[in-house]
Amino acid sequence: MISITSPRMFNKYLLIALFFISTFSTNLFAQVICTSDTDGDGVCNANDADDDNDGILDVNECMTSNFKWSAPPTVNGKVATGNINGVNYTYTSTVNIKTTPTIFAFSTFPASYNIPNTTVIRNDFISNNKIVFSTPVLNPTLLFSSIGGGNWVPIKFSNPVDVLFQSGPVTIISSTNISAKEGYVILRMNGTYSEISFDYLADETYVNFTFGADFATFCDTDADGTANYLDTDSDGDGCTDAIEGGAAFKNSDLSGQSLSGNVDANGVPVIAGTNGQTIGSSANSLLKDSECCTKPTVSSSDTKVCVGATITASPTTGGTWTSSNPSVATISNEGVITGVSSGAITFTFTNTSTGCSNTTNSVTVNALPTVVANGGSICLGSSKTLTASGATTYTWSPNTNLSTTTGASVTANPTSTITYTVTGTDSKGCVDTDTAKITVNALPTVVANGGSICSGSSKTLTATGATTYAWSPNTNLSTTTGASVTANPTSTITYTVTGTDSKGCVDTDTAKITVN
Secondary structure, eight states: OOOOOOOOOSSOOOOEEEEEEOTTOSOEEEEEEOOOOTTOSSSOGGGOSOTTOSSSOGGGTTEEOOEEEOOOOEEETTEEEEEETTEEEEEEESSOOEEESSOTTGGGSOGGGOOOOSOEEEEOSOEEEEEEEEEEEEEEEEEEEEEOSSSOEEEEESSOOEEEEEESSEEEEETTEEEESSEEEEEEOOSEEEEEEEEEOSOOSOEEEEEEEEOOEEOOTTOSSSOGGGOSSTTOSSSOHHHHSTTOOOGGGEETTEEOSOBOTTSOBGGGOTTOOOOTTTTOTTOOOGGGOOOOOOEESOSEEEBTOEEEEEOOSSEEEEESOTTTEEEOTTOEEEEOSSEEEOEEEEETTTOOEEEOOOEEEEOOOOOEEOOEEEETTOOEEEEEESSSEEEEEOOSSBSOSBSSEEEEOOSSOEEEEEEEEOTTSOEEEEEEEEEEEOOOOOEEOOEEEOTTOOEEEEEESSSEEEEEOOSSBSOSBSSEEEEOOSSOEEEEEEEEOTTSOEEEEEEEEEEO
């Protein structure tokens, strides 16, 4: 199969067809003279796949195909007339023209081509054939049914053809020559033509022939009177299509409004590749490529933020903000940045009216420190050293019976149970808090009995109000521990009992024994 180029544009300028007699054949061929080259690249519009050299193929710049086949022709000798979608044509041959009421072997052709099975031209002999259109047509497409029979029949065309369909013995000799022996083909001449011609180079039983053309339409996005495929700024946003196409070309790639450098045989800038670039945002006036923009001025109130904290970005109106990684930090359209997790991040502001964007410098999101403080229990009247870790500086509150409110360690002497809060700040300014609860336990009330004895007698001393007891001095005592002890002093004496409850809190009492 031969593939020449993609379809060319409708409503291009007229082509002048000149004819010459070959010194090797009596056949007549059309020679196309270029009358319009919009982009001045040396490739005639009729054969240029990119008429404005923006790197976007014409067929991709909002083209809608509308293919039509010829209506049944009216034949008068060597001339047939008819129309395709309202465009009149004159078909002339060097032999009398015949027709058949239907296309031979019509079912051979794919239904997708929507070919009408109506009266078509028939040819039996060597002949020169020319079709002249009243208005230039796009991509004239030729159908031949049953070329050749018992013999091979060559056909030569005035212009290169693209083989869309073939069946049976068909040989593609060159882009302008085929030969077949009971062959079936659909061929397309890519481009816009006011006339075409072809020659049968051998007699045959008969071949059916019909043809059609594409009546494509094109958008004019910015309504400036120039169709997109000829407009170097299709959306009228002041940024060229070459820049706003999908290949991300830069201003340095341009020559004027088009891509710089050479073009290929199909008029496509080499820098864009054979298939060109996609349309990108070239037809979207609300989105302007950054290469064409005056970037808005952006800033942030700080270069760092802690997780859970906020800073602000500017501007706060007139556009939208986006975060490069919302899992690290988010930003509202009012410019409020909130740290989410540790990492580096940037934020991009897009101006609503111009579509231009700019990105902030990197902002660092710092993790919070983990502050840990100890609490505990004390007995009334005692003190407790509180210690915090995990940060650099610390502040304690409330300032109730504290030795100081700052530092990693403070001494607390509360009179009742209390919870202190310590706020720790690390070297990056990030903050965490913890609490330290001190439970203040009441003292036990220890009571001991005393009394009088006669010299030589003994006395049982008993203490209550605590859990364990210790007696002193150890003078004539049966033991120094326990709730009850026996004393046998020889003279009057006062014993002291120290009682400790289950929480470790202590109280004392005295027991005096008078010896008579």
